[in-house]
Amino acid sequence: MTEASPLARKLAAFVALSDEDLSMLDRLHQRRRKFVPGVDLVHQGQSNQTAYILAKGWVCSYKLLANGGRQIVDFQIPGDFLGLRSVLFRTADHNIEPVTPVEASEVIISDLLSAFADTPRLATAVLWAASRDEAMVVEHLVGIGRRNALERTAHYLLEFGARLKLVGLGTKMSYACPLSQYLLADALGLSAVHVNRVLRQLREMGLLTFHNGRVTFDDFEGLVALADFDKAYLDHDGPLLR
Amino acid sequence: MTEASPLARKLAAFVALSDEDLSMLDRLHQRRRKFVPGVDLVHQGQSNQTAYILAKGWVCSYKLLANGGRQIVDFQIPGDFLGLRSVLFRTADHNIEPVTPVEASEVIISDLLSAFADTPRLATAVLWAASRDEAMVVEHLVGIGRRNALERTAHYLLEFGARLKLVGLGTKMSYACPLSQYLLADALGLSAVHVNRVLRQLREMGLLTFHNGRVTFDDFEGLVALADFDKAYLDHDGPLLR
DNA sequence: CGTCGGGTTGATAACTTTCAAATTTCGTGG
DNA sequence: CCACGAAATTTGAAAGTTATCAACCCGACG
Structure with a gap:
């Protein structure tokens, strides 16, 4: 195997993955796309979402307020999923913007779902990572509220x-x-x-x-x-x- | 059918549910349990979690900080799931406490998963509700940060x-x-x-x-x-x- | 009754923002 | 390689928002 991808590395920290799991993970990566700062990957209200796996660079998810402020909900780093929620929700309720030049692979949702069916350990790992992401948002909330x-x-x-x-x-x-x-x-x-x-x-x-x-x-x-x-x-x- | 449960009512607002979906939903409800304010339903660090569907009363999920503060992440009201995340994560990273006297039904996770397999519309509805909950936490974060x-x-x-x-x-x-x-x-x-x-x-x-x-x-x-x-x-x- | 938790109010202190103005950093073109 | 301009960082002073402390009030309850 070549250098482990950030995602593989991260998931391997949660669940011991077999070679089969890893190659399945590889196959999830579709078209590699590049983005630059200043152009949103995802725009609030936009529908017909694509999900990505971030390979290089940092992005941020944020919301804009009527009073002119903006709140960054989270930064994503290599190995993180982008826009999984928007896909489910049908339309994005926040913006995603590159912080640096970015490379990301598209993920076909149906591929992801069938991968889950075939390789349950992989599914566990991905769900685990998603739970951790949610826990981080909660920790962020706590920090803003009480620290x-x-x-x-x-x-x-x-x-x-x-x-x-x-x-x-x-x-x-x-x-x-x-x-x-x-x-x-x-x-x-x-x-x-x-x-x-x-x-x-x-x-x-x-x-x-x-x-x-x-x-x-x-x-x-x-x-x-x-x-x-x-x-x-x-x-x-x-x-x-x- | 008797009076629709809060959960059925909520899900029906997301997805049109068949009678079959609804009776499947009913079967998810196991032992009905009662809780009173002052005693945690879920305690930080506790493992071996149960999930619940809240039927009556309000509860809150919160975290305690070393500096003595506490941050309430969310209140749950009838029709909300409790502790779904903790189950996945294996151990709870926050506390859940009743705000009022509370009634909740236990949910067996394997029941929930097989219900998903059998009645995909129900699965969609539940996932939708979960996404909405997450969106609410994000909105809460934005509010605390920038309002x-x-x-x-x-x-x-x-x-x-x-x-x-x-x-x-x-x-x-x-x-x-x-x-x-x-x-x-x-x-x-x-x-x-x-x-x-x-x-x-x-x-x-x-x-x-x-x-x-x-x-x-x-x-x-x-x-x-x-x-x-x-x-x-x-x-x-x-x-x-x- | 007396107490206790919740609500209300005032005064003061602490923390954070806003505004304004240097200063530094960094990419670009001369 | 240096000069220039834009963007980011830094600092000070003043203003604004929210916390803390200290009372006081009130209704529920034993």
Whole structure:
């Protein structure tokens, strides 16, 4: 096998996958498409949705409000599914936009469903990943509702560290993060100016450094304590299910 | 058929269900159990989960933080599933607690899965409802992140109106709401004191009244405008899919 | 009665936003 | 390789929103 895809890598962390599972997973990837920042992949209200598996780059899902604000619900990174929900729901209720140049494979929904029927372990793994995604949205909600700016930012950046490590795009100590402070602000429910101040504070406290598109954890344990981060949450060694 | 159950009523709004679908739905309901406020239905970290269909009363799902705060992720009302996610995830990552005395039917997951295989329209309806629940969590996230206390509260109470009307527990003008201002505060990411002030303001603006466990919309259109509420979102007449 | 949980109100403090203005970074064309 | 302009980051000051603290009120209930 060549280099494992991010998705395969992620799923393998949940469920031990056979070669058959893996090749089935490969066959799900259809046309590879590219997108660039500034052009939505999915637009609010648009119907007739396609689902994708993200292969390269970051995207964000967001909603716009009448009062002019926007809230980023989640960022997706390689190995994540895009737009699965919109397909079910028939029409998208949010926008999806590339944060960086992006490559993604189309997924034919009927292929996915029949793959589920044929390879139940794969189905388990995908459902598991979907549940985790939902859990992350919930954690995000909790953070915005009940954590102050400092804890919230620390928690969010820690979570990304864990997600990226899972797909082989980061180490325990640092990762490449293409987000601007504006994007971070729209995700955290803060103003960009305040995000800047918070990042400075985290740096001055010796906890983490976000510079030049790279997040570095200067004091991992300190961060975890500050953010009340559940390490077990995204962090484990072998697959959970053998 | 006797009085339609809240769940049947809700699903029928999404998908036109046959008698066969409906009786299948009935058979999903197993042991009926009762719960009282103060005792968790589901406790964070607990494994070996059961899923339920809520028949009477309200419950809330919440997470506790190390800093002492708690965030209520969602309230569930009659017709909602409870703990479906926890079952998949093997262990619960949040708590579920009754807000009022509650009655709920256990659901055997294998029954649910085989019902899906036999009656695809029912499966569609349930998945649709699940997607809607997820969309509501996202909307909640957006509200907490980017709406001020007034808009946020108005939006939340409007959403409840729509949800309750869907299961026959409210009219366009008002509904019974058993939530204390403390509960509302923990859901909205505000302090109880501030919720009190916001409710007063909404009342003084002639928009809505929340008194004696009842929410009354005094100026529906005004509220919708203030909250930037998407009426189409939860509101429709016939089933979406015939 | 006395207590207790919920609601209400005022005063003050804390946190975050907004506005405005540097400063730095970075890609592009000269 | 340097200059230029646009975008992103940084900082200060002032304003706005929401939390916290401290009372007080009220109805339910033992």
